[in-house]
Amino acid sequence: MKPPAPYLPVPSPALSQADHEALSDLYIRGTPANTLRAYERDLIYVTAWKQARFDLPLRWPESEATALAFILDHARDLGDAPEEDIARQTAEALILQGLRKSLTCPAPSTLDRRIASWLAFHRMKNLTSPFGTPQVKQARSKARRAAARPPAPKSQHPVTRDILEQLLAICRGSRRDCRDRAILMLGWASGGRRRSEITGLMFEDVSLKDFEEKSLVWISLLETKTTTKGETPRLVLKGRAAQALVHWIEVGEIQDGPLFRPISKADRVLKRRLSPDAVYQIVKHRLKLAGLPEDFASPHGLRSGFLTQAALDGAPLQAAMRLSLHRSMAQAQKYYDDVDIADNPATDLLG
Incomplete structure (x- = not known):
């Protein structure tokens, strides 16, 4: 399973073509298949979110304002938001595309995973991520606490x-x-x-x-x-x-x-x-x-x-x-x- 280009390290003038191909192969072999599948889903989601939210493609590196908007859009229930609310409109567009299930606030773990993937894409491109800035890190921490919920058991009962x-x-x-x-x-x-x-x-x-x-x-x-x-x-x-x-x-x-x-x-x-x-x-x-x-x-x-x-x-x-x-x-x-x-x-x- 060869991942799309955003998953792979950016070409470097310091490396020969052969060395770059060897580095890309190392990324592929060193990344579990389940992680590659998660990367693919998350890249599709964040790309669609930014297109619906700003009518723009992803940028590398992404802006701090976009990172904050992503956190804010996923830190509250949008069912009670006004119809003209841009976050609600974006969520509805994602629902129509089958990328989001509802207007309710996503689980903190889901938000964390998507941000982690976005961070990984920046690292692969040797770029600084906006999710590491103090304001964005604090907003992410507050969002995690605000949306905290009791963890759902993976099995209704233990098989004792x-x-x-x-x-x-x-x-x-x-x-x-x-x-x-x-x-x-x-x-x-x-x-x-x-x-x-x-x-x-x-x-x-x-x-x-x-x-x-x-x-x-x-x-x-x-x-x-x-x-x-x-x-x-x-x-x-x-x-x-x-x-x-x-x-x-x-x-x-x-x-x-x-x-x-x-x-x-x-x-x-x-x-x-x-x-x-x-x-x-x-x-x-x-x-x-x-x-x-x-x-x-x-x-x-x-x-x-x-x-x-x-x-x-x-x-x-x-x-x-x-x-x-x-x-x-x-x-x-x-x-x-x-x-x-x-x-x-x-x-x-x-x-």
Whole structure:
């Protein structure tokens, strides 16, 4: 996936054409695919916003006045604004283009991401961004606080051990059942893996050298949202989870290539990789078969469920984070804080 020119470093007279091409290639290889997709969406949005707001294309570097206007336009609800309000008119134009959903104030995280992308474009062009000036930085900080809202959970409920057992109970005997059982157990027991991490696994990422003697399976993740290539530690599956994964490898006759794959209606394992969205469909399907609402939890419930269960069982936060690979202790701590204090193992210290 080659990104458009605004994502790449600006040509420099100090570099030869070959060196510039090598630098551009370095930017492409060193930027995760998800980040490139976010850059593309954000560049389309800010370009359309400025065209609708000022009838002008983007400038490099952008002006401080434009940066302030962008923050102000995205720091309030526009539904009650007068129809002649330029910010409202701009938002309506973006809605018509399918780039904005409503006139309500965007989430602070959305504004932060778009500004971060805009900043990145300036850095790539070796230019100073207006978002670094004192007034714009202060306005951005005030906008973030003014629009603050309680974070929405990524999964309605955590898939704790009792819920996981219900999902596993209806994975009985077909190849599809074996695959889904392995996905659920690996996704939960290895620390709460994200969908992309599960579907990105290759057969070569799994080591079975300790399975026969110790019932251990080692897993190497290429990279995650919080780690880069070569920095991700090996993860381990033990006991039932290790057995479920090995059983799937045997039943699916997986000898190389993607670890988890689609299965045809005839219960035949296909060769291509399972998509991240398929993990969402698997969780939804298994919830339904277990007699739970389909929207009871999302795949992120495996991640939140692992950490919630770790808190319920009294596992130290640092130990859980070694598997979940959370970079922020504050972020991981939220799952521990969500556990009812009456269920906290520390309340039983006296017996």
